[in-house]
Amino acid sequence: GQQVMQIPQYQHVQEGEDFTTYCNSSTTLSNIQWYKQRPGGHPVFLIQLVKSGEVKKQKRLTFQFGEAKKNSSLHITATQTTDVGTYFCAGLSGTYKYIFGTGTRLKVLA
Amino acid sequence: NAGVMQNPRHLVRRRGQEARLRCSPMKGHSHVYWYRQLPEEGLKFMVYLQKENIIDESGMPKERFSAEFPKEGPSILRIQQVVRGDSAAYFCASSPGTVEKLFFGSGTQLSVL
Numbered sequence: 001g002q003q004v005m006q007i008p009q010y011q012h013v014q015e016g017e018d019f020t021t022y023c024n025s026s027t028t029l030s031n032i033q034w035y036k037q038r039p040g041g042h043p044v045f046l047i048q049l050v051k052s053g054e055v056k057k058q059k060r061l062t063f064q065f066g067e068a069k070k071n072s073s074l075h076i077t078a079t080q081t082t083d084v085g086t087y088f089c090a091g092l093s094g095t096y097k098y099i100f101g102t103g104t105r106l107k108v109l110a
Numbered sequence: 111n112a113g114v115m116q117n118p119r120h121l122v123r124r125r126g127q128e129a130r131l132r133c134s135p136m137k138g139h140s141h142v143y144w145y146r147q148l149p150e151e152g153l154k155f156m157v158y159l160q161k162e163n164i165i166d167e168s169g170m171p172k173e174r175f176s177a178e179f180p181k182e183g184p185s186i187l188r189i190q191q192v193v194r195g196d197s198a199a200y201f202c203a204s205s206p207g208t209v210e211k212l213f214f215g216s217g218t219q220l221s222v223l
Binding site: 030031033035041042043044045048088090092095096097098099100101102103105 | 141143145150151152153154155158165166201203208209211212213214215216217
């Protein structure tokens, strides 16, 4: 079946350093979404990318959708302690099924 | 506008008992998804429902697990004869359409003793 993998699985950074997580799908995606889950919390939607090669920015966060629509990345510039959590990509397979990636757990050391 | 409501927040069951997890989607949302999450793991798709219809239950074990989303009332995920391996966080999400962002509830943490 379809798989969505993320790397790295864990990332520890010093506050102020940059952070990037990569998402790779075994199949072409209709679109991709990114979610953040704080420890003990539930996933919260961050952004959706639809077009091949699309790049979107939200303050310190930059999201990219690959040209082949099989991979994506999330880059955080100058991390803060509030960025702590697990970041998931979710690929839309077909018309309704969201397959979540394995997640990247980010810890930010003050 | 209330968010996605899940209850109970924590549920403890003994092996062999039944677990019923409830999810009230956001107002105006007719699409409901159930996901399961083990500690330090990702979210595994279980089932996708629209009002009164199960659209895709490919991620749900055929035995002991069932889901419904009636015309009136919340969506229910039912697990019969629970086993220790069913212990996990179960998240419900709703959306107004299929190519829309998902709004997640706070989850139900099921513990099987």
